[in-house]
Amino acid sequence: MKKTILFALIWVAAVACDQKQEAAPQSELKSTSIPYRQLTTVATSGDNLKVELREVNDSRCPKNVVCIHMGSAQVKFNVSDGTNQTDVNLTFKGDKNADFQTFALSGVNYVIRVSEILPYPDTTQSPKLEDYKVNVTIEKK
Template sequence: MTPFKSLYGLLLVGLLAVGCEKDKSVTPAEESKPVTVKINQSARVNQNVTLNVESINDSRCPANALCVWLGNATVKFSLKNDSEVQTGELCLGQCGQQLKNRDAVTVQLGGVNYEVALSEVKPFPGTQPDGTPKEAVVTVNRKN
């Protein structure tokens, strides 16, 4: 019985080691930490790559309300380097078929792929006074 326990233990350790292997296709950019950007503001996310938030549209259900529809938050952005600009749109919440599962997109810029991911739009509706400027929390990672 003891050899079987040892075998199962080794098998379990092996499966855990394989399951925890990192995805090597994503190489973090120099500044792969999330950046918080307001509308019409930019953030340098790499030595020569800049993220600009063009617009934020937030129709999420306010925190202090009971809604039939949860709503969504969309962010239009541009990613640019010294010679090229690419645009995209990200969405959190109920985004419909066109933007379904679009909290992250891959953008090619100068022959390099970047994953642009939206993690948060703040402030959440109903948590701050109306008119508080919206901010998008975005992470940009260079992919190989």
């Protein structure tokens, strides 16, 4: 009797592990590199937005220094849909779960995510504002 119960429990566990959950397909958004002060088109789900990187205030810890605090970079974008435009301010800390900002444009809510800001600070040279490029994705909320 014990063997039958043990076999039944193992069988139930095996069947439960075998069930596959159907996941909704995620649309993969491509990251777009936006150079400093150059109007760039960013594809969103169904729309194309024009994005301009207006400001970069980079206080991240340089790569060849040991810092107590990682620092962050403040970036300011101007986003336009051809009819309306808005400024979007974002703080980049290198945390993919926190490096985003929501904004509204022409009655539509969007989320802008920053995945990378280049060049990374270095103590041997200070990057010029013209050297900065920010990788972003924008999606409808």
